[in-house]
Amino acid sequence: MKFIESALLATVVLAACLVTSDAYGDVVTYSTVFEFGGTNGAYPNAGLVQDSNGNFYGTTFLGGTNGNNGTVFRVTTNGTFTSLVSLNFTNGSGVAAGLIQGSDGCFYSTAYQGGISNYGTIFKVTADGAITNLFAFPSKTNAYPKAGLMQASNGIFYGTTFIGGTNGGNGTVFQITSNGAFRTILSFNNTNGAFPLCGLIQASDGNIYGTTSGGLTNVSFYGTVFKLTTNGILTTLVSFDGTNGAYPYAGLIQAQDGTLYGTTRNGGTNGDYGTVFKLTTNGNFSTLISFGNTNGANPAAALVQGGDGDFYGTTEYGGTNGPGFGTIFKLSTNGVLTTLFSFNNSNGAFPIAALVQGSDGDFYGTTSAGGTSGSNNGFIFRLAITAISPPVIQTVDENAGVLSFTWSAVSNLMYQPQYSTNLASSGWFNLGSVLTASNSSLTASDPATNLHRFYRVLLLP
Numbered sequence: 001m002k003f004i005e006s007a008l009l010a011t012v013v014l015a016a017c018l019v020t021s022d023a024y025g026d027v028v029t030y031s032t033v034f035e036f037g038g039t040n041g042a043y044p045n046a047g048l049v050q051d052s053n054g055n056f057y058g059t060t061f062l063g064g065t066n067g068n069n070g071t072v073f074r075v076t077t078n079g080t081f082t083s084l085v086s087l088n089f090t091n092g093s094g095v096a097a098g099l100i101q102g103s104d105g106c107f108y109s110t111a112y113q114g115g116i117s118n119y120g121t122i123f124k125v126t127a128d129g130a131i132t133n134l135f136a137f138p139s140k141t142n143a144y145p146k147a148g149l150m151q152a153s154n155g156i157f158y159g160t161t162f163i164g165g166t167n168g169g170n171g172t173v174f175q176i177t178s179n180g181a182f183r184t185i186l187s188f189n190n191t192n193g194a195f196p197l198c199g200l201i202q203a204s205d206g207n208i209y210g211t212t213s214g215g216l217t218n219v220s221f222y223g224t225v226f227k228l229t230t231n232g233i234l235t236t237l238v239s240f241d242g243t244n245g246a247y248p249y250a251g252l253i254q255a256q257d258g259t260l261y262g263t264t265r266n267g268g269t270n271g272d273y274g275t276v277f278k279l280t281t282n283g284n285f286s287t288l289i290s291f292g293n294t295n296g297a298n299p300a301a302a303l304v305q306g307g308d309g310d311f312y313g314t315t316e317y318g319g320t321n322g323p324g325f326g327t328i329f330k331l332s333t334n335g336v337l338t339t340l341f342s343f344n345n346s347n348g349a350f351p352i353a354a355l356v357q358g359s360d361g362d363f364y365g366t367t368s369a370g371g372t373s374g375s376n377n378g379f380i381f382r383l384a385i386t387a388i389s390p391p392v393i394q395t396v397d398e399n400a401g402v403l404s405f406t407w408s409a410v411s412n413l414m415y416q417p418q419y420s421t422n423l424a425s426s427g428w429f430n431l432g433s434v435l436t437a438s439n440s441s442l443t444a445s446d447p448a449t450n451l452h453r454f455y456r457v458l459l460l461p
Contacts, residue, residue: 027386027410028340030328032347033079033364036377038063040083041071044366044378046098046148047301047353048075049107051127054359056380057084057107058366059095063377069093069114072107072125075380077360084129089114091133092121097148097199098353099125104178108134108157110145119143120161122176134180140164142172142184147199147251149176150208152230158208160196170194171212173228185232190216192236193224198251198302204258205281206230211248211262215239222246222267225260225279237283242267244287245275250302250354255333261288261311263299273297273318276311276331288335293318295339296327300352304363309333312340312363314351325349325370328363328383341383345370348379355383391415391457394441404445407457409437414460417444419453434460 036042042063048056056075064071064086070093072085087093092111099107106124115121115136120143122135137143142164149157156175165172165187171194173186188194193212200210208228215224222240225248240246246267252260261278268275268290274297279285291297297318303311311331319327319342326349328341343349348367355365363383369376391407398404409415417431435442446453 027388027413029384029386030341030347031382031384032379033077033382034075034081034380035371035375036060036063036379037375038377039065040081041073042068042377043368044380045096045352045368047366048356048364048380049099049101050356050358050364051101056356056358056364057099057101057127058380059098059109060378061094061096061112061368067093070095070111072099072109072129072131074127077358077362077364077382079380085125085131087111087114087131090116091123091131093118096146100149100151102151102157102178103155106178108149108151108178110148110159112144112146112162119164120145122149122157122159122180122182124178134178135176135182137161137164140169141166142174146197150200150202152202152208153206154230156230158200158202158230160198160200160210162195162197170214171196173200173208173210173232186228186234188212188215190214192234193226194221197249200228201252201254203254203260203281207281209237209252209254209260209281211251213247213249213265223248223264225252225262225285227281238277238279238285240264240267243269244285245277246272249300249352253303253305255305255311256309257333261303261305263301263303263313265298265300265316274299274315276303276313276335289331289337291315291318293324294320295337296329297324301354303331304355304357306330306357306363307361312355312357314353314355314365316350316352316368319343321345326351326367328355328365340385343367343370346372348381349376386410388413388459391459393457402445402447404443405455406441406443409440409442411437411439413437415442416458416460417455418458419446419455421453423454428456431455 041060043061066086066088069087074082093114094112119137144162167187167189170188193215195214225238227235245264252262270290270292273291296315321344325343330338349370
């Protein structure tokens, strides 16, 4: 506790009660940016990407004006929404993946189905909505891309298909250029993984990393983490066994320290609700947390590392509202989990996409369902996190026998000024009523300036 003696009144000592953010946590503000209505999109399965102008771009799995095949959209931080593309089946149907912005400024993604044979497509879209179909998967030898693309340092795009390939139809890794030149570089064979659902990343060592949702490497169909050179040489790094995780639906991220982090949708030690794990590029693996349902269940999305160094993510189910509509969570690098928000369906439900931290510092994402009017088409949302700063006395003044003091505050938080006549006792008394901050400071006054008093400010939970 910090004491400040007033230069105006020697008998008055002010004490600013220092309440840290560890005591009360951060201020978390959730808001919906946009609610989908069907014709402008429905059921977003993927997250957002922000361009240099601050606009976000994304996709929906269904909806649109061309036969419910999905959409591509743009939205601003204040909710101004533009539907850029309604897919028409020929250029794709069912966009489960998000967009990436290529080095040429265009946005690239995949459609799970549609195209000439209904096995999916790869397309690119300009910022104003001109779509080009780069590739249509012709047969089950390469089929159903669920994940988005990654552009490697060589300028080539890499992605995965859920099934297909030359080793029993367990899925593939492919590469494609911006002008549509396509090549399969790996066919999974089940023992080294099967059925990849996630996108890929290129780590700082130049290798490509990803996960498969299945694979019989542990005599159980629990999935893998793999490393791949750009020319297709595969190394299996992790084989999940259920206890350390099962069925990874999402890809990996590489943290600032070079470590890889990911999620599994199931498994763990708290009832099959999924895990968060980390591993080094040479395969040194550890499970950070096992979800327990009320703090989240079944994460289907990758993590994002925030500017504060912590990791942020979503779980498709779990939480404290109703049957469990999903959560948003924060995780420290040493495995301390904080549930930031639990969805309640009317503000969103079942998020299966990764978050993105915008240029304004807030986190943005989508929910695959939920709605306010029964449409249940999903939302775009924002999560703002403001660190609580302790109240600090800034100014002290006396005028006409009234003492006034001002302290630092956080908007919308509540503060209670108090006084005592003896620091040796535990008797503190409220000075007026609780004050709610509307900006970055608050002021309290006390006309009893002929008394010896000590003052403090409490930050209320």
